[in-house]
Amino acid sequence: MAIKIDNKIVGYSVAKEEEAPAPVEVKTPESNIIHMHEKVARPEMLFGSTYKISTPLSEHALYVTINDIILNHGTEHEVRRPYEVFINSKNMDHFQWIVALTRIISAVFRKGGDVTFLVEELKSVFEPSGGYFKKGGKFVPSLVAEIGEVVEKHLQNIGMLEKQGLDEHQQKLVDEKKAEYLEKAAESGEAMNDEGFPKGATLCKKCNTKASIIMDGCLTCLNCGESKCG
Known part of the structure; x- marks a missing residue:
């Protein structure tokens, strides 16, 4: 938009672009975090x-x-x-x-x-x-x-590995299946081992426990819930 100047011009000067301020150098403090390595001295108490x-x-x-x-x-x-x-x-x-x-x-x-x-x-x-x-x-x-x-x-x-296992819902399902089978086994007089699993149970390939039995036509582990039928 044009601006009309009514007063007499008595002087002028060329405006200069503002100079950008010099970048401030930010010094990152040296990290004091100690990581485990062979030079870490053994303390008096562990x-x-x-x-x-x-x-x-x-x-x-x-x-x-x-x-x-x-x-x-x-x-x-x-x-x-x-x-x-x-x-x-x-x-x-x-x-x-x-x-x-x-x-x-x-x-x-x-x-x-x-x-x-x-x-x-x-x-x-x-x-x-x-x-x-x-x-x-x-x-x-x-x-x-x-x-x-x-x-x-x-x-x-100590938190370096995640604990493997069933979640709450899966564990509840396994417990229900186990209770159901043990109830039937008790009625039929089936023998149990010292760990509470049927003596005829086979080894589960997932948890390496002798707790796999045939349930509802599927080989199912009463310890970890592993089933051949998914």
């Missing part, structure tokens, strides 16, 4: 958990202790990470390989990073004799595999 392993291979139980270190204590970045493992038992038959195994696992723990791969590596070890069934009817392929299950449980407890 927090640990001890797990008992009873196997038919020996009259003496094994006690697995896993000690954890707390990193970035008291901050929003606080984490609990495994630092070392010890296995004790009165049975000295496996002393040499157990000491070697614990030292290797501890070394991997102190390296940091993703140490969850240890679980599958240990659980995939099979014993030449064929493994054994532990209390609860679950099949374990070897003593090393059961140690792997302990490591898995511990990593789940």
Whole structure:
């Protein structure tokens, strides 16, 4: 839009574009977050958990202790990470390989990073004799595999692994199916094992528990709910 100037022009000047302000350099403070690695010094006190392993291979139980270190204590970045493992038992038959195994696992723990791969590596070890069934009817392929299950449980407890299992709805359905079958079994006088499953139950390939029975024409596991019919 044109602007009419009624007054006499007595002077002029050329307007200059405003200079953009110089960028302010923002200095990012150096991160003080401590991550697990082999140079992290061992504190005087560690927090640990001890797990008992009873196997038919020996009259003496094994006690697995896993000690954890707390990193970035008291901050929003606080984490609990495994630092070392010890296995004790009165049975000295496996002393040499157990000491070697614990030292290797501890070394991997102190390296940091993703140490969850240890679980599958240990659980995939099979014993030449064929493994054994532990209390609860679950099949374990070897003593090393059961140690792997302990490591898995511990990593789940400290939040490094998600706990696997049925959700609330699935567990309710399995419990209903189990109660229904056990009621019929009690009426017919069918024998049960110490774990509360039928003695004629077969091994479930999903949870490795002798709890699979034929129900409604389908092979169904009374422990985890696995069914051939989906």
